[in-house]
Amino acid sequence: MSEAPTDLLQQRYGSGASPAVIDNPIITALLAHRSVRAYLDRPLPEGTLETLLAAAQSAATSSNLQAWSLLAVADPERKARLATLAGNQAHILQAPLLLVWLADFSRIRRLADLQGAELEAVDYLDSFLVASLDAALAAQNAAVAAESLGLGTVYIGALRNRLSEVIEELRLPPLVYPVFGLCVGYPDPVHPAAIKPRLPQELVLHRETYRVSPTEAGAIERYDRILADFYRQQGLPSANWSSQAIERLKKVETLNGREQIGQRLKKQQFELL
């Protein structure tokens, strides 16, 4: 698989539809991202965790609140239990490291308790969002850093499927919840991951105000075909994006337990007002 930017863009957008981008080694690395679901049984280089955390902490954080924490899981038995809880994702067990990104107001809560101070704002949806988003910015920096070391990653949103059990497994106190996981390990070259095509830029980009493109339906049909071709090339069951996206959101049941996170987060003292 070639790593030249034009080739990467063709893989990302399908041939003939690539945007012209400014090229440098960092941008090339970002364009080359693929989610890795098959890992070698090979330990990580010494200092990997500290490096990924330093990259993560270098991301922006709202009002410097730093309302997130990182939980590193390497114990095979714990990873096996978490793999089961996350809908039997075998790569969680296979990867040497599972990073769990935590939204975390408990640190500031402990500080405030020492001073007898209230923290009324923590009860609001916006604060929940601030902590969750900051965890995401941090995680993405860590993912980019991991890939720069020749490692692969995949996000595990399914850590929210059975949120209660994951919270218990990780012994998370009130005001802490797992936003998602991130597997880290050396990609198995026997099962190479591919760059997944995305929607064309003209459907995602709006200028000045939000305007639905009059050619949206046709552009999505083209993308459906590009994605179906991609799945076929990968030896996967062919599916088009429209059907997949609708299927994923059609019924409450397709949330696989995540329909309950609002209730569970309230028990975790996120009031979400």
Add this chain to the structure above:
Amino acid sequence: MSEAPTDLLQQRYGSGASPAVIDNPIITALLAHRSVRAYLDRPLPEGTLETLLAAAQSAATSSNLQAWSLLAVADPERKARLATLAGNQAHILQAPLLLVWLADFSRIRRLADLQGAELEAVDYLDSFLVASLDAALAAQNAAVAAESLGLGTVYIGALRNRLSEVIEELRLPPLVYPVFGLCVGYPDPVHPAAIKPRLPQELVLHRETYRVSPTEAGAIERYDRILADFYRQQGLPSANWSSQAIERLKKVETLNGREQIGQRLKKQQFELL
């Protein structure tokens, strides 16, 4: 300001407390992040927007839903109005480009409408979270790409302060909301931005399960001093992190209008169940 990794880490963690990291040009670039709040009146290189969007779309997205959009604001009058709505942040007007990252289920809603399909799962908090987090992963890739081009960025969470007016200004349809903004432009070398110190790694990192460090209070006191020194060196009013964090979350009023986003999002048809 030196850009050697050891110097960057000293700035990030304070002298004497730096973790040992693995070094390469991408990791060095991540460690060098600083939020830029003073921009030159200089246009962006041609292709910047397409490049940042390609980097953004290359980030992971949950179930390939791609439930986000990017709104690029360059019109000075619109930027001026948004600057006012975001608590008078002058750098929004100064920067040539404001990227507004939108959580967006309206695209899939339009597809489902064509097929007469339901989208029950969109009504749940988890879906709101998926779209918001994916927008954050995308934005962080764009921020990293921008910095690789010699540009500066700063996130604008305050776009949620007066959410109704921002939604109207940007003409966002139901199932779309602005997660945050990101200013992009050439940093003004007359007002250089500095690397802000962060909490020590031992307070942020947990292994296997969540455990509060018995030395947490002392470590935070040390960080309070590091941050107060930093503000003093920058000629800013000295403040320690503990007080700042508590002050930011103490009262509902310190949310500056964001206490209402839950209600406003429901009008935007995010039911947050």
